Amino acid sequence: MSMPDDGHRTLPDGQAVTPTENVTIGRLVAEASRDLSALVQAEIKLAKSELSFSAKAGGIGTGMFLLAGYLLALVTVLVSIGLALLLTEFGVAPVWAFFIVSGAYVLLAVVVVLIGVLLIKKVKAPINTIKTAKEIPAAFKN
Numbered sequence: 049m050s051m052p053d054d055g056h057r058t059l060p061d062g063q064a065v066t067p068t069e070n071v072t073i074g075r076l077v078a079e080a081s082r083d084l085s086a087l088v089q090a091e092i093k094l095a096k097s098e099l100s101f102s103a104k105a106g107g108i109g110t111g112m113f114l115l116a117g118y119l120l121a122l123v124t125v126l127v128s129i130g131l132a133l134l135l136t137e138f139g140v141a142p143v144w145a146f147f148i149v150s151g152a153y154v155l156l157a158v159v160v161v162l163i164g165v166l167l168i169k170k171v172k173a174p175i176n177t178i179k180t181a182k183e184i185p186a187a188f189k190n
Contacts, residue, residue: 128153 128149135145 132142132145132149135148136142140148
């Protein structure tokens with residue numbers, strides 16, 4: 049709403065309102081309702097705009113992490129080949145060198161899985177949160 053110097057107001061829909069003496073309660077309620085609706089719509093539009101930008105940035109960031117993971121997987125393959133070839137310098141047959149490197153990765157994977165299982169077993173339900181959440185509806189009934 050704008051307030052020109054002559055005391056007249058203009059509603060968002062362009063209607064002119066004369067000084068306050070001529071405004072009814074019903075008109076004020078209708079005006080407040082329109083203003084509130086416009087404010088809510090503007091806030092929703094702003095939220096959509098911000099979320100759209102955040103989703104785009106999050107998608108690009110996720111893509112970058114996936115690309116980095118892919119590149120690290122390639123490096124792992126190359127390092128594995130390098131380790132196997134290094135073992136051949138110490139007189140190990142190439143076939144056995146690759147089996148040794150592969151076996152080392154299998155052992156590493158087993159250790160990682162065991163650690164993961166131990167950590168997952170430590171996950172517990174949030175007992176206190178569930179208990180207090182069940183008490184909330186009772187608080188509103190009183």
